[in-house]
Structure formats: structure tokens, C-alpha cells
Amino acid sequence: MRDEQPTVDHGVHQRRQAQSKKTEEILEILSSLAHEICSQEHQLPRRIDPTEGLSRDRIGVSISDEGHELDQVVEALRHLVLTTPSSAGDNFLNQLFGGRDPVATLAEMLTPILNSSMYTFKVAGPQVLVELEVLNRMAKKAGYQDGEGTFVPGGSIANLVAMIIARNQADPGARDKGISCKQLTAYTSDQSHYSIKKNAGLIGIGRDSVRTVSTDTRGHMDLEDLLRLIRCDREAGRQPFFINATAGTTVLGAFDPIQEIAAVAQSENLWMHIDGALGAPVLLSERHRHLIEGSELADSITWNAHKMMGVPLSCSAILLKRRGLLSTHFNESATYLFQANDDEFNPGTRSIQCGRRNDAMKLWVAWLFHGDAGYQERINRLFDLADYAAGKIADDPDLTLTIHPESINVCFEVRGQSSAMICETLDSQSRLKIGFGDACGSSAIRLVCVNPDLGEEDIDRVIAEIKTVAATL
Numbered sequence: 001m002r003d004e005q006p007t008v009d010h011g012v013h014q015r016r017q018a019q020s021k022k023t024e025e026i027l028e029i030l031s032s033l034a035h036e037i038c039s040q041e042h043q044l045p046r047r048i049d050p051t052e053g054l055s056r057d058r059i060g061v062s063i064s065d066e067g068h069e070l071d072q073v074v075e076a077l078r079h080l081v082l083t084t085p086s087s088a089g090d091n092f093l094n095q096l097f098g099g100r101d102p103v104a105t106l107a108e109m110l111t112p113i114l115n116s117s118m119y120t121f122k123v124a125g126p127q128v129l130v131e132l133e134v135l136n137r138m139a140k141k142a143g144y145q146d147g148e149g150t151f152v153p154g155g156s157i158a159n160l161v162a163m164i165i166a167r168n169q170a171d172p173g174a175r176d177k178g179i180s181c182k183q184l185t186a187y188t189s190d191q192s193h194y195s196i197k198k199n200a201g202l203i204g205i206g207r208d209s210v211r212t213v214s215t216d217t218r219g220h221m222d223l224e225d226l227l228r229l230i231r232c233d234r235e236a237g238r239q240p241f242f243i244n245a246t247a248g249t250t251v252l253g254a255f256d257p258i259q260e261i262a263a264v265a266q267s268e269n270l271w272m273h274i275d276g277a278l279g280a281p282v283l284l285s286e287r288h289r290h291l292i293e294g295s296e297l298a299d300s301i302t303w304n305a306h307k308m309m310g311v312p313l314s315c316s317a318i319l320l321k322r323r324g325l326l327s328t329h330f331n332e333s334a335t336y337l338f339q340a341n342d343d344e345f346n347p348g349t350r351s352i353q354c355g356r357r358n359d360a361m362k363l364w365v366a367w368l369f370h371g372d373a374g375y376q377e378r379i380n381r382l383f384d385l386a387d388y389a390a391g392k393i394a395d396d397p398d399l400t401l402t403i404h405p406e407s408i409n410v411c412f413e414v415r416g417q418s419s420a421m422i423c424e425t426l427d428s429q430s431r432l433k434i435g436f437g438d439a440c441g442s443s444a445i446r447l448v449c450v451n452p453d454l455g456e457e458d459i460d461r462v463i464a465e466i467k468t469v470a471a472t473l
């Protein structure tokens, strides 16, 4: 409860009343638009041609010198949101996120109302404690007894933070004086996310300093190839410094062998990172936790809660095994900002960002509501759905299952048909949003079972729809 306010003069009172009326009006509009979106999202909107731009004809108004009346703006907004595909609908299967967790959404909708910035306790108050609690819980689940973490805008940036710290540890002058070792070399599998290579370009070691380790037929990093590449690089005078193991690859959903890679990292004295953007939440499932067994051996882990855990975008953390590293590598003195409280309660001293939105509250509220048990049930359900889909596909003579899925991505082809063409036709006809990717040497449709609100009948419907469209090509 807020303390009672001192009495205020009439003018101030009137201004506050007007402000609060405006907020009420906006909240009513929010509620009405949210209702409309939810009632229509199960049908994909007609696909528009992006080259037409945001034409005045379509939206009704355009940005101008003078501005517009609120009702005109609301109408334009209404038109915009109702012609935007919603990732919560039954026909959205295109990404590694989908569906809607209403409780997490509630907290997310309150986030901009408070509009906290998470750099200091003075500004964000108890939200900082919420963030610490959530990060602490994630770190403990990963097996880090004295770990730490920070929220970042997405898994790519989480991987970037890990790579910066690993680079600085390998080349201790890098943070202050710039890179002295031009030969730092990183290792990641040919199935890993593109952010590893992109980040190598960003941290000054160069994209060509990333070695692509081959994978077996199930998409797991090949350890012999990893060792061979490290050996070759050492012989050539390079300095291996970083191995990325992927827990849940982007296309196949495969899990690299964590314990074996950790053993290589230890014997070669390399930083080991786990990119668990997709798969880290299996830590919450007794049935599937074995996939990431040995997570506590890694130096850092990327964990997205906006994929398997269904929290609204973005909700990504980077977790570090050793407390203190984030501050060592990211703290700067800013006397205008970090003025009060112990730095433990000023998360800006451990962040790659300055101003930072609050991504923790929505996860905290969702975790309060679901508990570990709810998440375990959710994750098991996603795996069961994927298993069901794989069974249906394997039994269908018109379809070829790429491999039996290790987690929630089911890759398959329609015999004799182009996956790209099928996905494009489904999208252009506003039937389904579903993607394709290179899987085990060919281009496969990727059915991501990340929305636990979908049932087996939805999987049947999606497969039938894909076959119907394929038959027309």
C-alpha cells in the first residue's frame, strides 16, 4: 500500500483527475482491443503485400505534422492489430514460441504501466528482488550453487554476453585495451544457432574464427570432430577458448552431449557455454532433464523462458556458474546512476544494457502460479504432442519423418514435394504459418509443438492441411 499523500491544491487535484480519466479511457480501449484480438486470432488474417507499405487506404491515417484525434488513432490501431498474425492462434506454428499464458500476459501488460528500468533498486524497488529470486531459481535448477545471471533481450544476446566474458577470461586485457590475441577460436556445431557466428563478428575475433563442428545423423555434435578441430587449431598456433553446446537445436531440437563436451572443455581449458535458448527448461521435467545432464559443468547457460515456458517475448536470461563475473566484465562507474544501495541490488552493474525493461515480473508471476509442477506438466505435454505428431507422420505413406524428434520439433517432408513451396502456399493462402529448415541434408517442414493448448486433433488437422495443399502443387 502506498503512504497517504499530503493534501494538494485544487489545480493539482484537477490535473491528476484528468490524467487518471485518460488512463481509465486507455485501459478500456486496451481491454476491448485485447478481447477482439483473442476472439479472432484462431483465423489467420489475410496476408498483405509488404511492398504496398502501410498505406493510408489500409490503415486510415498516416503520421503527419498535426497528429490525429484519439478515436481515429484507435481505429487505425484496431485495424493494424486485427490484420497482424497472432502467435497465440491455432494456425501459428512458425516459431519456437506460440500460444499464450494468460497469467504471464497479465504481468506483462502491467510492466509498461509501471515502466520500471531495472538498473537500480531506487528506480525499480521490489522488482529487483523479484528478478534476483527468479534468476537465483533458474541458476539453482541449472545446478549452479553460487551462480548469478541477468535478463537480456533474447537468446542471441545471452550468447553474446557469454562470449564476451569467455573472450575476456582468455585474453585478460581485452576489456580495457582491446584484443591482443587475434587467434581466439570458438567451436559450435553445424546445427547451432547463427548467433554464435554473428557474435564472433561482434566481439572482435571475427566470424572466420568459429569452427563448425559436424554432427551425427541425429544432430548431435560429433566429439571426434570437435577434438580434431581443436588439435588442428593448436598446431596452427591458434588459441581455442570457447565451446558452445546447444541444448535444443533450432531446427531438429537436438541436444548436444553435455557431459562429454564438458570433459573436452575441462581437459582443453576452454570456456563451456550451453545455448539452452530452446531446451534449458527441460531442467524442470524429471522425465526429460537427462537431456541436459551435466549442465552444472558448463560455465554459462542461455535460458529463454519465452519458448518452451510460454512467457511473452522477450524473456531470456544468461546464467553464470561463478558469481561476480558479470560485474567484473560489465560494471562501469556512473555516479549519476548508481547512487544508493549495495550493488547487489543495482542490477545495472551486471548488465550489458543501461536502461532495461522488466522481463522478470512476468516469469515470476507465471512461476508463482504454475510452480515447478505446472512447468513439468507443460514440458511433458509438449514432448508428448511431438511424439504423437511423429507417430502420425511415420505411419503416413505420403510423408517422411526426418528423424524421431528428441524434443519438440518434428521435421518431415511430403514425399516428392518441396517443403519451401508447401510452406509458402500455406502462408499465402492464410491457412497455416509453418516454417522449413535444413535437417539432415534436406529441406524439411518443421512442426514445432510449443503450444500446449493445441490438442492431438490440431496436430491431425495441421498434417491434413499440409497434405491437402501439397496435393495441389
Ligand SMILES: Cc1ncc(COP(=O)(O)O)c(C=O)c1O
Pocket: 096, 153, 154, 155, 156, 157, 192, 193, 195, 246, 248, 249, 250, 275, 276, 277, 278, 304, 314, 316
Ligand atoms: C538454439 C537457439 N539459440 C538462440 C536463439 C536466439 O534466441 P532469441 O530469438 O531469443 O534471440 C534461438 C532462436 O530461435 C535458438 O533456437
